Amino acid sequence: MIELIDVQKHFAGQVVVHPLNLTIKEGEFLTLLGPSGCGKTTILRMIAGFEQPTEGRIVLDGADLTALPPNRRDLNLVFQHYALFPHMTVEDNIAFGLKMKKLPQTEITKRIEEAVAMTQLTPLVKRFPHQLSGGQQQRVAIARAIANKPKVLLLDEPLGALDLQLRKNLQSELKQLQRSLGITFVYVTHDQEEAMMLSDRIVIMNNGQVEQIGTPREIYATPATLFAATFVGENNIFSQDGRLFAVRPEKLRATRDTAAAKRTGVVQDVLYLGSIHKVIVQLDNEPMTVSIALDFTDERPWEIGERLGVDWGPGDEVNIGA
Amino acid sequence: MKKSGFALLPVLLWLSIFLVIPMLIVVGISFMQRDADGNLIYTFSLDAYKVFFDSLYLGIYWDTIVLSVATTVICLLLSYPLAYYIARSGPRRQAWGLALITIPFWINFLIRTYAWVLLLRTQGVVNSLLMNLGWISEPMQMLYTKGAVLLGMVYTFIPFMVLPIYVAIEQMDRRLLEAASDLGASPWRSFWHITLPQTKSGITTGAVLVYVSTTGMFVVTDILGGAKSSMISNIIQTQFLGARNWPFGAALSVIFVITSLILIALFNRAMTSRYESVKGGRA
Numbered sequence: 376m377i378e379l380i381d382v383q384k385h386f387a388g389q390v391v392v393h394p395l396n397l398t399i400k401e402g403e404f405l406t407l408l409g410p411s412g413c414g415k416t417t418i419l420r421m422i423a424g425f426e427q428p429t430e431g432r433i434v435l436d437g438a439d440l441t442a443l444p445p446n447r448r449d450l451n452l453v454f455q456h457y458a459l460f461p462h463m464t465v466e467d468n469i470a471f472g473l474k475m476k477k478l479p480q481t482e483i484t485k486r487i488e489e490a491v492a493m494t495q496l497t498p499l500v501k502r503f504p505h506q507l508s509g510g511q512q513q514r515v516a517i518a519r520a521i522a523n524k525p526k527v528l529l530l531d532e533p534l535g536a537l538d539l540q541l542r543k544n545l546q547s548e549l550k551q552l553q554r555s556l557g558i559t560f561v562y563v564t565h566d567q568e569e570a571m572m573l574s575d576r577i578v579i580m581n582n583g584q585v586e587q588i589g590t591p592r593e594i595y596a597t598p599a600t601l602f603a604a605t606f607v608g609e610n611n612i613f614s615q616d617g618r619l620f621a622v623r624p625e626k627l628r629a630t631r632d633t634a635a636a637k638r639t640g641v642v643q644d645v646l647y648l649g650s651i652h653k654v655i656v657q658l659d660n661e662p663m664t665v666s667i668a669l670d671f672t673d674e675r676p677w678e679i680g681e682r683l684g685v686d687w688g689p690g691d692e693v694n695i696g697a
Numbered sequence: 698m699k700k701s702g703f704a705l706l707p708v709l710l711w712l713s714i715f716l717v718i719p720m721l722i723v724v725g726i727s728f729m730q731r732d733a734d735g736n737l738i739y740t741f742s743l744d745a746y747k748v749f750f751d752s753l754y755l756g757i758y759w760d761t762i763v764l765s766v767a768t769t770v771i772c773l774l775l776s777y778p779l780a781y782y783i784a785r786s787g788p789r790r791q792a793w794g795l796a797l798i799t800i801p802f803w804i805n806f807l808i809r810t811y812a813w814v815l816l817l818r819t820q821g822v823v824n825s826l827l828m829n830l831g832w833i834s835e836p837m838q839m840l841y842t843k844g845a846v847l848l849g850m851v852y853t854f855i856p857f858m859v860l861p862i863y864v865a866i867e868q869m870d871r872r873l874l875e876a877a878s879d880l881g882a883s884p885w886r887s888f889w890h891i892t893l894p895q896t897k898s899g900i901t902t903g904a905v906l907v908y909v910s911t912t913g914m915f916v917v918t919d920i921l922g923g924a925k926s927s928m929i930s931n932i933i934q935t936q937f938l939g940a941r942n943w944p945f946g947a948a949l950s951v952i953f954v955i956t957s958l959i960l961i962a963l964f965n966r967a968m969t970s971r972y973e974s975v976k977g978g979r980a
Contacts, residue, residue: 423879424879425879445875446882446883451879451880454875458870458876460877461972462895471890472881475877475880475881475883476881503972503976519880
């Protein structure tokens, strides 16, 4: 559906996006995940048309849109800070794109009704943006975009400015919205939990380069690089005989049989987190701590300073590149 | 509430001493009479107002409003593109542009206005140039016309329009333009639907500043307009100083202030959409 072919971007001689090939499928929820400055927003802005790729082409449904200005691309962007028009009411904001497309008034009215119903804004249509809460403004931004029925919806950290509880609610709303609309979503976030929860596929980015592309399950179970292994979820990285491998905290076993265990160490801390608790262990022969997640059925008491063995099965090791 | 009231006290004092009280005095004088030597007679009278309805004064009054509105409109049409260009330039060009707008203020206003006399008079720079080029055979009468007054007014007050519009454009959130473009708006439609409404406050401020300043300006009319193209401010000045008819000068002032306020109120109302009224105060 969308193809990025050898797309790269330089700013003032600096490479911000290394050559990138990516195919986004129809109806897919694809997330660009990475720390700030990794190039994920630049990729999104190149797809939207606000940035020109230094090299490469962007193709939507077989048509090359690299040279088209944003107003002639059949996709919409939900901006990080919403960018609602302050002098227009909610319904005028939503109608804006439809008027620009010169749709008939009856169609505009119908589309506004659909969009506000889907985003639960119906009672607020006559309000101005400054009369709305952050979460409501976010909904208007989404309604304004989806009313255009774009082929692709681009979302630039749309929940970044909201508090945690609201974020959680809107995350599940977004997911449901994407399912019911069947539109392709390209989502940018630095929040790995959000990416895991929402996405069909995740592109992990670091320093302008793709570290890994995969489903949330693939990325969690078999991270391809050290960065991918540590950026998504908690991980313990071991090196042995010149190779690096990762073992997730829930795959590690704590044992009092120190002789048989693969590593030994001292309990540095015990963290109670409700459904699980974590034992933080300072290893004996390596200057690092590991984290062992124990579920609620494991009621062995651990004391700080106690010696213990850290063990795992051979199948739990995930080899990672450098 | 109480605290902010106290903080406002100096401002209120300032305004009452230098604005409200003088205005009241002027209103008071406008209802008085004068004797043959121009001394005020403290008896109530509407004479000053009756004189105003003489067709001579009504004509000047009307001319003044037309000229002030024309000055405002021309200033707006010239200033918006200029302010837009400056606000959208890089930081260096912005600094240069703003400096060039303000530098004329460093030079005495009278000198700048007399410079226009040198340019416009019959043997002036413009006429000589055009005649040497052979484009005209007779010098044109440019000085001492309404056109010269209009030119002088626009020249004098254009910075008052450029600066507020520049500030409004500069402060506008550019992401709104990206959003408009994303929603399918061409650059021209983005300008019409987003930039223009978002910079309305600058236009309103500039228009009121230019209009009010033009109505009160008599120097430009004196120097460039000659005796024939008087404005109401020239008449008011003459009544107070030359003719020593204070009641009539005061009455003209009162009438003019009231019409100006009405015009400004109407203009403000026309420029205020539901958004500004809901927001409370101008955006």
